Amino acid sequence: xxxxxxxxxxxxxxxxxxxxxxxxxxxxxxxxxxxxxxxxxxxxxxxxxxxxxxxxxxxxxxxxxxxxxxxxxxxxxxxxxxxxxxxxxxxxxxxxxxxxxxxxxxxxxxxxxxxxxxxxxxxxxxx
Amino acid sequence: xxxxxxxxxxxxxxxxxxxxxxxxxxxxxxxxxxxxxxxxxxxxxxxxxxxxxxxxxxxxxxxxxxxxxxxxxxxxxxxxxxxxxxxxxxxxxxxxxxxxxxxxxxxxxxxxxxxxxxxxxxxxxxxxxxxxxxxxxxxxxxxxxxxxxxxxxxxxxxxxxxxxxxxxxxxxxxxxxxxxxxxxxxxxxxxx
Numbered sequence: 063x064x065x066x067x068x069x070x071x072x073x074x075x076x077x078x079x080x081x082x083x084x085x086x087x088x089x090x091x092x093x094x095x096x097x098x099x100x101x102x103x104x105x106x107x108x109x110x111x112x113x114x115x116x117x118x119x120x121x122x123x124x125x126x127x128x129x130x131x132x133x134x135x136x137x138x139x140x141x142x143x144x145x146x147x148x149x150x151x152x153x154x155x156x157x158x159x160x161x162x163x164x165x166x167x168x169x170x171x172x173x174x175x176x177x178x179x180x181x182x183x184x185x186x187x188x189x
Numbered sequence: 190x191x192x193x194x195x196x197x198x199x200x201x202x203x204x205x206x207x208x209x210x211x212x213x214x215x216x217x218x219x220x221x222x223x224x225x226x227x228x229x230x231x232x233x234x235x236x237x238x239x240x241x242x243x244x245x246x247x248x249x250x251x252x253x254x255x256x257x258x259x260x261x262x263x264x265x266x267x268x269x270x271x272x273x274x275x276x277x278x279x280x281x282x283x284x285x286x287x288x289x290x291x292x293x294x295x296x297x298x299x300x301x302x303x304x305x306x307x308x309x310x311x312x313x314x315x316x317x318x319x320x321x322x323x324x325x326x327x328x329x330x331x332x333x334x335x336x337x338x339x340x341x342x343x344x345x346x347x348x349x350x351x352x353x354x355x356x357x358x359x360x361x362x363x364x365x366x367x368x369x370x371x372x373x374x375x376x377x378x379x380x381x
Contacts, residue, residue, distance in 0.1 A: 139362035
């Protein structure tokens with residue numbers, strides 16, 4: 063009986079440690095963490111080893127976020143200054159998601175490459 | 190015996206007279222036209238009008254403000270929340286400063302003012318609907334798995350733009366831009 067209890071506690075401790083380790087090495091963005099998403103929710107059919115997971119690409123992102131046009135629509139107010147990053151005057155709603163957005167590391171803002179001064183007036187930090 | 194029957198009859202009739210106007214009042218105070226009298230919600234109404242939930246669909250089916258923004262777990266909770274909202278919003282409307290409210294920031298609190306019981310009262314079998322896309326079914330299973338836990342999520346956690354055609358932020362920004370650089374252009378569009 064004591065052995066069973068100790069075994070259970072050990073398993074729980076290992077599971078907790080593993081979970082914490084993963085969350086440190088592969089942190090989620092706050093809004094995704096809030097949803098308590100697991101690895102497999104995005105990395106579908108990529109096995110069980112996180113270190114071997116590949117980027118999910120546009121298809122993976124849009125399996126939940128629906129479409130680039132819809133994402134652009136949500137920020138349509140920015141079109142009045144042609145500052146909508148999801149519907150830019152240069153590319154329209156065609157950019158790859160990971161040109162700005164990264165899940166497990168800091169996101170960037172491609173607009174900053176040229177519009178260094180304007181971007182901070184147009185929008186906030188890339189989620 | 191006759192006296193008892195008479196008492197029951199009169200009591201029933203009085204009860205009916207009490208319930209009828211209450212029901213009527215609840216019914217008449219549940220749409221966006223009434224809500225807009227005190228609630229500061231021009232942007233909400235504008236975006237809702239474009240959404241399928243307002244009846245902008247082939248079937249003509251529509252939802253009212255209260256269908257999503259009040260709890261439907263019990264009549265008591267519904268009435269209490271409705272009264273609370275009315276008092277708070279009414280006070281702000283008449284005595285507060287509604288222009289100071291940051292509605293865009295408040296969008297993040299959607300889990301508090303959109304009730305799952307409202308969604309599920311109409312979408313009764315959505316969590317078991319096999320006709321949905323695979324990802325939707327997976328996420329609904331995830332939602333069910335988290336029910337009752339500390340990490341519980343709500344319908345509105347994922348369905349960000351539902352009920353407002355994904356345009357609520359646009360309407361809010363149109364009326365009160367978060368970034369000053371948009372103000373001039375928005376004023377022009379508002380015809381000011």
